[in-house]
Every structure is written in C-alpha cells, then in structure tokens.
Amino acid sequence: MLPIAGSGPVERADAARNRQKILRAAAKLVATRGVESLALDEVAAAAGVGVGTVYRRYPDRGALAQALLDEQEREFQQAFISGPPPLGPGAPAEERIRAFLHAFVDRLETQGKLLMVAETETPMARFTTGAYRLHHSHLVGLISEAEPDIDAHFRADALLAPLAAAQYVYQRENGMSVEQIKAGFDQLLS
Template sequence: MCGRRLLPVVGQPQPERADAARNRQKIIEVAARMIAEHGADELSLDEVARVAGVGVGTVYRRFGDRGGLVYALIDEQERRFQTAFFSGPPPLGPGAPAAERITAFLYALVDRIVAQQGLFLLLDKGDKAQRFGGPYQVHHVHLAGLIAQACPRADATYLADALLAQANACLIAFQQEQRAMTHEQIKARLAWLAETVIRGQEQGR
C-alpha cells in the first residue's frame, strides 16, 4: 500500500523571491482567466505573458512549456484530491474495505477530471511524459495499492492502468459528446467495471 504522504504534481517548489512569486501568481491567474473566457485549447504562453505584463522568457523559464503551466493550474485542486484519498474520511479515505475505496476513488476521479476537463484534455493530448506523469502517476500508485489489498494475487499494476484508461479526459469527453452519456452514467459504468474485475479476481483465487 502506498504511503499517506502527498505526492506533488510537479515536485516541491524551490524558494522564490517575492517578485518571482508575484509574477508566478499573476501568470497563473491570467492563464486561468483566459481558459475560463476562451477555453483551454486557446491557451498560448505568448499571449499569457502579454496579458500578464511579463516577458515571454519569464513564462518559459518558470513553467517550461504549456504542459508545465497546465500542471500549475491543476496543482491546487489536485493536492486537495490527494489529501481526500490519502487521509480524508472513508470510503474515499482510509477506513473502508479496499473494494469500496476503489469505487469511491474512481467516482471521485471522474468528478475531478470533469471539474477541470479542459486542462486534463491538454494533458491527455501532450507527450507521454506529461500524460503519464504528474497526477496519473499518483493516481496509479494509489489505485494499484488498493487493488493489491482487494485482490492480492492480481496484477495490480496492470489493472490500475486498465481502469485508469477508462477515466481519462479524452474518453470522457467522447462519451459525453458522442455516446450522449451523462456524468453520472459514466461513473456508474466505471464502478460496475471495477466491481466486475475485482469480483472475477476474487473468484479466481
């Protein structure tokens, strides 16, 4: 089982000068406002720099690329989510049977992705390091740990990947737009899938 320590999305930040911290916050606020007004697909680091009144080099040095800025934008909510499943009340947090926690986690994960769907879509469309780093890595470690508890003989690493593959922003958006599935229907189908997999593994012991 993974530890209860929070796993940061982009690593522990280095100490910043006051002016650097102000610039970082300004950039994040401008980017968040631009996404709210124009959508995540239109996010441009050059335009963020112009609106924030900072040099383009400042944005690229601080965040590296658009993926780095996206990580920063989702970081606060992601840390709250991690706190909830590592140390919050059950069934999402500790204290409930592993099978119940798996269902609760997948429900909460879909909610989490839908809440910032545009940003997660950008991550899903990024390179593999972005797609399978950051939040995905933390979610996988946690889910695999729960699966190992519920099904000790199962390949928890693979099953965690398989379940998380059904809970990504691109697929959820497709299901909503092309399958006419509601948010609640997506969660219910994913929970059914997880329960079926776990039950099958238990019967195969």
C-alpha cells in the same frame, strides 16, 4: 533566511510575483474564453510579463495547465489519502476503489479539458507526473488488499486508462452522461 535541507531552491520574490501573475492571468483566460485560449503569448500579455518569463517557467501549454491544476490535485490527493471514507481510509478496499473512480470522474467533469491539455501537450506527460504515479500507487495498494491474487499493477493501469482526460472529453462530447460513465466503472469492478 536559510533554505530547509531537501526543500529545493528558494524562489526569488520577483519570480514568485511573476508566477502568481502568470497563473492568475492564465486562470482568467481559461475562465472567460475557454481552454483553447491558453496560448503562452496571450498569457504573457494578460499577465504583463515578457513571453520569455512565461516560457522559462512553463515551456509549453501542458506545463502551464499542470500548474493551474495543482491546487485541485492537492485537494483530490488529500481526500483519498486522509479524507473521510469511503474515498479516504476506513472503508473496505472495494468501496474505496469505487469511490476513487467516481471522484476522479467528478474531477474530469469540472476540469476535463484543462486536464486534457496537461496530459497531451507533452508526449507521455500523463504517465510521468507525480499525480499519475500517486493515483496508480494508491490503486495498486487497494487492489492488492481487495484481490491479493491478481496483478494489481496491471489492474490499476486498466482502471486509470479510461480516466484519460481526452477519453472522458470524447465520451461526454458524444452524448455519454456522467452517470453512464460511473456505471461503466461499476461494471468493470463487478
């Protein structure tokens, strides 16, 4: 089978099988023992592959955490790009911004600790992923539509800053409720 132009290299069948084994083993470890158990050597043992196989594909825990989050990130992106309003198109920009922030908080509630590993394991990882750039770009577009006279890039960064997973986990572990965090975003938007 010839690769499609621009699609990148084709993954070998054995590499694809190993990737799936690694991801299944990592997901099972996280589900049964928590994010703290996400050690690459333990993942390799649980997957039945060599440690080198894991390290070649995932050089650190952050890269492995990103891979574990990939499907949920795709679903989140699909929801705000083409899902129903107010998160998706069809609602006023102000409503879409609020819906985006609230949906992001919901995502942090279920995936915050894993997102924290993905964002903090490698310096600046949070800002260099395609996901962050898309989130930022999405907010810039909505902010520009809602308030054309302000610096939309700065406002997008300012709104995304409290959505850093480490910040969210810290707030939740110190007694702040999901409702308080969402209300805080509502206050920022008013």
